[in-house]
Amino acid sequence: MAFLLLFLLSFVFNPANAQSRSSIIEPGSSLSPNNNSYWLSESGQFAFGFYPYGNGYSVGIWFENIPQKTVVWTLNRDDPPFTGDATLLLSTQGRLTVRPTQGREVLIAGVANAASSASMLDSGNFVLFGSSSGIIWQSFDFPTDTILPGQPLVVNSKLVSDVSETNHTSGKFQIIMQDDGNLVQYPVEAVGVGFSYWSSETNHVGYGASLNLDSEGLLYLQNATGFNITSLNNKVAATGKSIYRATIDADGIFRLYSHSSNRLDNWFIEWSSSDNKCDPIGLCGENSYCFSMEGEPVCQCPPRFVYIDEEHKDLGCRKNYSLVACTERNYQTFNFSKLVDFSWKDSDSYLNVSARTENDCRSECSRDCNCEAALYNNQSCKMLKLPLRFGRRDTSSQIITLLKIAGELAGPGTRKRKLRIDILITSLALACSTLVFLVVAAIGVLKYRSRVQEYNRILCSVNNRVAEDVALKSFTLEELKDATNNFVEEIGKGAYGTVFRGVISEAAGERMVAIKRLEKVVAEGEREFRNEMKAIGITHHKNLVRLLGYCYDGTDRLLVYEYMKNGSxxxxxxxxxxxxxxxxxxxxxxxxxxxxxxxxxxxxxxxxxxxxxxxxxxxxxxxxxxxxxxxxxxxxxxxxxxxxxxxxxxxxxxxxxxxxxxxxxxxxxxxxxxxxxxxxxxxxxxxxxxxxxxxxxxxxxxxxxxxxxxxxxxxxxxxxxxxxxxxxxxxxxxxxxxxxxxxxxxxxxxxxxxxxxxxxxxxxxxxxxxxxxxxxxxxxxxxx
CATH class of the missing domain: 1.10.510.10 (Transferase(Phosphotransferase) domain 1)
Structure with a gap:
C-alpha cells in the first residue's frame, strides 16, 4: 500500500502540473484535484494542496522535491476524503475554504480576520496574511503528527500519530508538551500517571517550555525565557544539504528523520525516543500483549485466546471458551491459565483483596462470579473483568496474571461424591503399583538394544541438546535436498563449507534461503556447527544475518540462513x-x-x-x-x-x-x-x-x-x-x-x-x- 501511495503521489504531484512558485497567493486563487494543481513554496521544497488519499483527496502539506512526497500536515485528518470535484479557494472575502460540489463547505481559516493573501513558506508553514501583512493564521499552530525546523511544540500542544503510513487519520499514540515542562508520550485513550511510556524528564522546568527543532537537526527543549533546557539528540553531522522532520510514527515512537541531497534513499533515523518497539503502551489491542521478535513488535494472544482478526493482529484477542455463570445452587470448579512478568492496565480492577499466596488469589477469583482474571503481586490480588488492556512484557513487574477458564460444573452434594470417588481411585492405584513396577522391570530387561537404536538414541540426545541452546527450526536432510534441488545451485564456498540457494515453505508461503553445508571431518564439522549455532542463534540485530534453522542428520551438518540476494x-x-x-x-x-x-x-x-x-x-x-x-x-x-x-x-x-x-x-x-x-x-x-x-x-x-x-x-x-x-x-x-x-x-x-x-x-x-x-x-x- 505504501508503494502504491508513492506511485500515485509521484503521478499526481508532477511539477509540470503545478502552479507558479510565486510566494504570494492572491484572493480568488483556487485549486482542484482534477487539475493536479497545488501551491509551491518559493524554493519548491514544500507544496500545499490536494493529495490522493483513500478513495478521494485530502488537503495537506508535503515535501515536494524528494521522491517520497512525505506528508507533514493534514487538514481535518479524521474527516472523510474530499471528492475529485472539490475546490480549495482563497475567496475575495479572505476566507480559505474547501467547497465540495455536494455537502457542507469546510472552513480552514479566515473567520475573525479576513486574509489579504496567503503563502506556502519554505519552512513548510502555510500562512494567511492580514491587511497589515502580519500572519493571522498558520499551519504551524495546528500540527498533526510532525514538527519541522522552526516549528515549536508549545505548552499543552501535542502531536498524534497516524493510524499507518497510508492512513493519516488519528492513531493510538500522542506526545504532549505538558505545562510542567515535561514532554511525555501516552496512548491516546489514557493520559496520566502510570500510562506514560517515555518522557524528557524535565517536569521541574515549569510552565512555558516548548519542543524545538533547528535547521541543523538538533531537537531540544527550551524554557519560557528561551534558555535551552536539554537536547534530546546530539547535533547531526551534516551529509550534503539535509532536511529534517520530527514525527510520532504509527508505532508510537517519536523519531527525528533526516534526508540528504547526497542520498537517494529514504529518510534516515537520526534519533528515536525508544529502541524497543514494544515500549508504546497500547500497541496491541484488548486481551493481547506485545513481545519483540528480531526487533519488530508482535502482538500475541494468551493461552485459550484467539485473534479477533488474523490479518490485523494488533486489533486484539478474544477468548475461545465460555464460563457458565455460578449461582447459589450451581458451583463451577475453574482452571487458570498463568502468565508471568506481564503488566496490564490494573486500574481496570474492580476489587483489590489481600492474598498471602498465588493460590489464595486463585481461590478469591474462583469464588467471585464477576472475576475473569486476577493479577497477583506481593500479597495483593487485583480482580478484573475482561477485556485486559495495555498488555506488555515487563520482567521487572513480577506480576502473575491468572486467567480464569472453564472447569467442571457441579451442584450441591457433588463434592462428597467426588471425594469418595477420589479415595476409590487412590486405593486402586496403590493396589496396582506393585504389578506395574514388575511389568516395567520386565520390559526394561527385554528391551532390544541394537547398535542402530543406540546410535539413534545418542543422535537424538545430541540434537535435543542443540535445540535447547537456541530456538531454531530443525530440518531433515531430505527437506533440504528438496529445497536445493539436491544441492545444485552453489552461491558461495568458504573454508568450512559450501553455500547453496534453496527455497523452503513457511506458513506465509515460500521463502528463499541460503543453506550452508559443512564439509570438514565429523569432529571438526560438529565443533564448527555447534559454534555457529550458538553464536548466531542467540543474536538478534538488524546488522547481523539471521539464522533460520539447522540440520543435524548423521554426519551431515547444515545451517539455513536468510537469503541476501545482493551478495557480499x-x-x-x-x-x-x-x-x-x-x-x-x-x-x-x-x-x-x-x-x-x-x-x-x-x-x-x-x-x-x-x-x-x-x-x-x-x-x-x-x-x-x-x-x-x-x-x-x-x-x-x-x-x-x-x-x-x-x-x-x-x-x-x-x-x-x-x-x-x-x-x-x-x-x-x-x-x-x-x-x-x-x-x-x-x-x-x-x-x-x-x-x-x-x-x-x-x-x-x-x-x-x-x-x-x-x-x-x-x-x-x-x-x-x-x-x-x-x-x-x-x-x-x-x-x-x-x-x-x-x-x-x-x-x-x-x-x-x-x-x-x-x-x-x-x-x-x-x-x-x-x-x-x-x-x-x-x-x-x-x-x-
Missing amino acids: LADFLFKSKLKINWEGRVEIVLNIARGLCYLHEECETQIIHCDIKPENILMDDNGYAKIADFGLAKLLMPNQSKTYTGLRGTMGYVAPEWVWNLPITVKADVYSFGIMLFEIVCCRRRVEADVPENEQFLADWVYDCFKANEVEMLVRNEEVTKSKLERMVKVGLWCIQDEALSRPSMKEVTLMLEGRVNIPDPPLLRSFLRSPDPLLLGSFVSSP
Missing part, C-alpha cells in the same frame, strides 16, 4: 562497475560497526567474530550491511575477557596478537574492522600489485597520506569533504594499532564515526604493518 560487500567494492557513493560507504561502515558493537558488548554471551572481511559482509535488499559467517566465532563466557586459540581468520585482516601468540580479545575484530574500513573508503583491496609501489599496501599508503596531510589522494575523482574523510581515516588508524590495548572498543568506534566524540591524532604505526613478517607477506598478497 566484496562484490560491491571490487567487482561491480557501479561505485558506491561516499555517503553510502559511510553508512555501510556504520552498519558494520553497530553490528560488531552488538556482538562485543550487548550480547548475553560475548562473541568474537574472528574473520571480519568484505566477503563476510552481506548486503540486504535495502542496501544495509549485515555481518555473516560466524563459523569461526569464538564464544567467551560472561566473566571471560580473553582467550588463547589457534590462528583463525584471513591473512591481511588478522591482528598482530594472532601471529605473536598473545591472548585474543574483541580487539582482534577491531583490527580487522580497521583494515576493512580502509578498503571501503578507497574501494580497493588491502594489497594490489598493479598500482605505484608506495600504494601497494593500502594501510601503509593511508598512513603516509594522513601524515602528509593529503588524505584526498585516497578518493581521487570524488567530491568528499576533507574533514569527513580525515575522521574516517583517523578511526581506521586507531583501529589498526599494534597494541590491542591502544585500539578503541567498537562502542567507541561507533561514537567516533557518528561524530559524537572528538578523535585525537593516532600515534605512529609501528612494526606489524610497516615491516610485515616476510613469511606472511605471500599470504597477504595472495589471499582474496
Whole structure:
C-alpha cells in the first residue's frame, strides 16, 4: 500500500502540473484535484494542496522535491476524503475554504480576520496574511503528527500519530508538551500517571517550555525565557544539504528523520525516543500483549485466546471458551491459565483483596462470579473483568496474571461424591503399583538394544541438546535436498563449507534461503556447527544475518540462513562497475560497526567474530550491511575477557596478537574492522600489485597520506569533504594499532564515526604493518 501511495503521489504531484512558485497567493486563487494543481513554496521544497488519499483527496502539506512526497500536515485528518470535484479557494472575502460540489463547505481559516493573501513558506508553514501583512493564521499552530525546523511544540500542544503510513487519520499514540515542562508520550485513550511510556524528564522546568527543532537537526527543549533546557539528540553531522522532520510514527515512537541531497534513499533515523518497539503502551489491542521478535513488535494472544482478526493482529484477542455463570445452587470448579512478568492496565480492577499466596488469589477469583482474571503481586490480588488492556512484557513487574477458564460444573452434594470417588481411585492405584513396577522391570530387561537404536538414541540426545541452546527450526536432510534441488545451485564456498540457494515453505508461503553445508571431518564439522549455532542463534540485530534453522542428520551438518540476494560487500567494492557513493560507504561502515558493537558488548554471551572481511559482509535488499559467517566465532563466557586459540581468520585482516601468540580479545575484530574500513573508503583491496609501489599496501599508503596531510589522494575523482574523510581515516588508524590495548572498543568506534566524540591524532604505526613478517607477506598478497 505504501508503494502504491508513492506511485500515485509521484503521478499526481508532477511539477509540470503545478502552479507558479510565486510566494504570494492572491484572493480568488483556487485549486482542484482534477487539475493536479497545488501551491509551491518559493524554493519548491514544500507544496500545499490536494493529495490522493483513500478513495478521494485530502488537503495537506508535503515535501515536494524528494521522491517520497512525505506528508507533514493534514487538514481535518479524521474527516472523510474530499471528492475529485472539490475546490480549495482563497475567496475575495479572505476566507480559505474547501467547497465540495455536494455537502457542507469546510472552513480552514479566515473567520475573525479576513486574509489579504496567503503563502506556502519554505519552512513548510502555510500562512494567511492580514491587511497589515502580519500572519493571522498558520499551519504551524495546528500540527498533526510532525514538527519541522522552526516549528515549536508549545505548552499543552501535542502531536498524534497516524493510524499507518497510508492512513493519516488519528492513531493510538500522542506526545504532549505538558505545562510542567515535561514532554511525555501516552496512548491516546489514557493520559496520566502510570500510562506514560517515555518522557524528557524535565517536569521541574515549569510552565512555558516548548519542543524545538533547528535547521541543523538538533531537537531540544527550551524554557519560557528561551534558555535551552536539554537536547534530546546530539547535533547531526551534516551529509550534503539535509532536511529534517520530527514525527510520532504509527508505532508510537517519536523519531527525528533526516534526508540528504547526497542520498537517494529514504529518510534516515537520526534519533528515536525508544529502541524497543514494544515500549508504546497500547500497541496491541484488548486481551493481547506485545513481545519483540528480531526487533519488530508482535502482538500475541494468551493461552485459550484467539485473534479477533488474523490479518490485523494488533486489533486484539478474544477468548475461545465460555464460563457458565455460578449461582447459589450451581458451583463451577475453574482452571487458570498463568502468565508471568506481564503488566496490564490494573486500574481496570474492580476489587483489590489481600492474598498471602498465588493460590489464595486463585481461590478469591474462583469464588467471585464477576472475576475473569486476577493479577497477583506481593500479597495483593487485583480482580478484573475482561477485556485486559495495555498488555506488555515487563520482567521487572513480577506480576502473575491468572486467567480464569472453564472447569467442571457441579451442584450441591457433588463434592462428597467426588471425594469418595477420589479415595476409590487412590486405593486402586496403590493396589496396582506393585504389578506395574514388575511389568516395567520386565520390559526394561527385554528391551532390544541394537547398535542402530543406540546410535539413534545418542543422535537424538545430541540434537535435543542443540535445540535447547537456541530456538531454531530443525530440518531433515531430505527437506533440504528438496529445497536445493539436491544441492545444485552453489552461491558461495568458504573454508568450512559450501553455500547453496534453496527455497523452503513457511506458513506465509515460500521463502528463499541460503543453506550452508559443512564439509570438514565429523569432529571438526560438529565443533564448527555447534559454534555457529550458538553464536548466531542467540543474536538478534538488524546488522547481523539471521539464522533460520539447522540440520543435524548423521554426519551431515547444515545451517539455513536468510537469503541476501545482493551478495557480499566484496562484490560491491571490487567487482561491480557501479561505485558506491561516499555517503553510502559511510553508512555501510556504520552498519558494520553497530553490528560488531552488538556482538562485543550487548550480547548475553560475548562473541568474537574472528574473520571480519568484505566477503563476510552481506548486503540486504535495502542496501544495509549485515555481518555473516560466524563459523569461526569464538564464544567467551560472561566473566571471560580473553582467550588463547589457534590462528583463525584471513591473512591481511588478522591482528598482530594472532601471529605473536598473545591472548585474543574483541580487539582482534577491531583490527580487522580497521583494515576493512580502509578498503571501503578507497574501494580497493588491502594489497594490489598493479598500482605505484608506495600504494601497494593500502594501510601503509593511508598512513603516509594522513601524515602528509593529503588524505584526498585516497578518493581521487570524488567530491568528499576533507574533514569527513580525515575522521574516517583517523578511526581506521586507531583501529589498526599494534597494541590491542591502544585500539578503541567498537562502542567507541561507533561514537567516533557518528561524530559524537572528538578523535585525537593516532600515534605512529609501528612494526606489524610497516615491516610485515616476510613469511606472511605471500599470504597477504595472495589471499582474496
